[in-house]
Amino acid sequence: MFNKFRSLSKISMNVALVSMTLLLGACGANNSGVNSGAEKSIPDVKETTTVIAKAEEKIETINFAYMPNMGGATPVAIGEAKGFFQDEGIKLNAVKFLSGPPEFQAMAAGDIDIAYIGPGATFLAAKGQGNIIGLVSLGKSDMVFATKKSGIKEWKDLKGKTVGVPKGTSGEMVLNLGLEKAGLNPNDVNIVNMEVAGAVTAYIAGKVDAVAIWSPFTVEIEKQVGKDNMVKLGDNSDFYPEYSFPSSWVVSPKFLKEKPELVEKFMKAITKTTEYKINNIEEAVKLTAAYTGVPEDSLTEELKSIDWIDNTKLVEVFLDGSAVKWYDNLQKQFVKNGKLESAVPSGNFLTIEPAIKSINK
Structure with missing residues (x-):
């Protein structure tokens, strides 16, 4: 749970000091008999209290694994450039990976809290090594x-x-x-x-x-x-359509258990990056290219193989069971190829509440 504010008594004292300033200022104006317009420049008590509270807010770090592509890096590039993570009280420590399995290894070691993964690494979530908390896209890349x-x-x-x-x-x-x-x-x-x-x-x-x-x-x-x-x-x-290939956000089970509110704040920031990305795709490419060093033309070409899942679609597929079917079918393939001994209910590793709450707020 965030420790957003210091004790109530300290805020109350600050409010009292502001109130005393207002009172003394008013007395001074009355004694001089001059309407100097000073009351227009006097800070509002509510605004001052809000500023104090914001200053007291605790910034928490999330160690995040991204990949240098439009799915994995664009949210980082946009979120950092537009301050979406900062707005949620998050300092994002972004670490580059090139594939999913090493990300899960880093999560198991406690070095990564949340990661972007492609569909191929989903079998590790099915093994209980991560909880999928959001969807990024369906791909054919x-x-x-x-x-x-x-x-x-x-x-x-x-x-x-x-x-x-x-x-x-x-x-x-x-x-x-x-x-x-x-x-x-x-x-x-x-x-x-x-x-x-x-x-x-x-x-x-x-x-x-x-x-x-x-x-x-x-x-x-x-x-x-x-x-x-x-x-x-x-x-x-x-x-397709027997097999859909969703890219996902996955969180360490330990991190989810210990800091559920922070996970929800992460998803709140992600909903903002998703909306901005889809509505400003050319700028998204430029920001991603600058962040990753991948040429803009390569990223633009990559867009041809991406079907973005916007916030409305995310809620829909989470609630109507479509996402469960996607992961159920992927698990069938994992079993065939020996990645899993047997399939598990996909609901075991799908944790939809953080995304639903962040979008519906």
Whole structure:
């Protein structure tokens, strides 16, 4: 619970001092017999008390994990530039990550409180390592594409080939769905677990036959090798509507239990960034580019693969059960691929109250 104010007695004393100042000022005006207009410059007691209270408000730090893309970094860039987090009494300590599983590791260690994740890391929330408190977007930015020299033209051609992918990510999910579609399983392919930067480098250098990754990294690869040298096998949209791919805000269960009011304040700031982002998308791109160092044209290209979830839509899908269905279907895929032994009720790790309260206030 925030300790917003000092003791009532201290505020009362301040109010009393202000009141005495008002009284003495009034007496001075009457004694001089001159209407100097001083009463117009006398501070209002209510305003002064509000200023005192604001000054006494405690600023609390949230250690936040973001990714350098439009989903994960834009809220940070906008929130910092427009003061939305500060307005809620939050100092955001933003730390860059490139994929979800390391974020969960950092949460388990107590180094991260809240994080942005793509759909691929949701299996860790299902394992009880995090509570999903909000949705950012539905995406189709995860892609699998092969090098032209590999001779791969469709999913079935991946058999026996080497694919670089950061495991536990949405890129791996799309890869597995594509293999299933072709009647293959992961054991039919030489899947190499790589960090994001390593996967990008390996593809550009021709060290792998294919890669499963997401924008803006896909855009950067295209710049390096040229579109004509890339063979796209598929993306998230190939498996819609059976599978939707939501990106989410996830909070450490310990942090949620200890500081629920602070989590709600975080979501209040996020609702402001969401509204501003959607209504000022060009400025959002510029702010995100300045914050992340990712070129504006790459971020603009990324927008083509994002379906934003605005505040109204968020309330709708949280309350009508749509979000639960999305995560239920993702869990089916996680079970197939061995990420989960069995599915759990998605309501176990969906905590919708902070978002609903922050939007409806």
